[in-house]
Amino acid sequence: MKRVDTKQCLAHVLVCVNERDNPAMPCCHEAQGDEVYERLRRWAAARGLLARIWITRSGCLGWCHREGTTLVIYPEGVWYRGVKPDDLDAIIAQHLQALVPTQET
Numbered sequence: 001m002k003r004v005d006t007k008q009c010l011a012h013v014l015v016c017v018n019e020r021d022n023p024a025m026p027c028c029h030e031a032q033g034d035e036v037y038e039r040l041r042r043w044a045a046a047r048g049l050l051a052r053i054w055i056t057r058s059g060c061l062g063w064c065h066r067e068g069t070t071l072v073i074y075p076e077g078v079w080y081r082g083v084k085p086d087d088l089d090a091i092i093a094q095h096l097q098a099l100v101p102t103q104e105t
């Protein structure tokens with residue numbers, strides 16, 4: 001076993017993309033989880049931050065909702081449920097934007 005060096009990680013975002021076989025149960029795959037994941041990845045990639053802001057697809061996080069996916073942001077330990085792609089601007093502004101290095105002019 002070897003411990004993983006996480007010093008370069010500024011934040012870790014887990015996005016539920018869980019897909020259920022039972023249509024009677026809500027699942028984040030049906031609630032735009034994959035789109036939320038992809039949009040977050042594109043945001044981080046456009047800023048060269050994929051190695052520093054880790055964005056990971058997850059299985060069920062236990063807060064299933066039909067209106068949107070569940071995501072959690074560490075190290076803050078902030079959880080959201082019912083997240084839709086249009087919610088990402090506010091989540092990024094509140095939790096991730098400050099992690100983007102400022103450009104020297």
Ligand code: FES
Nearest residue numbers: 016028060061064
């Ligand atoms: S299926 Fe996403 S939180 Fe349960």
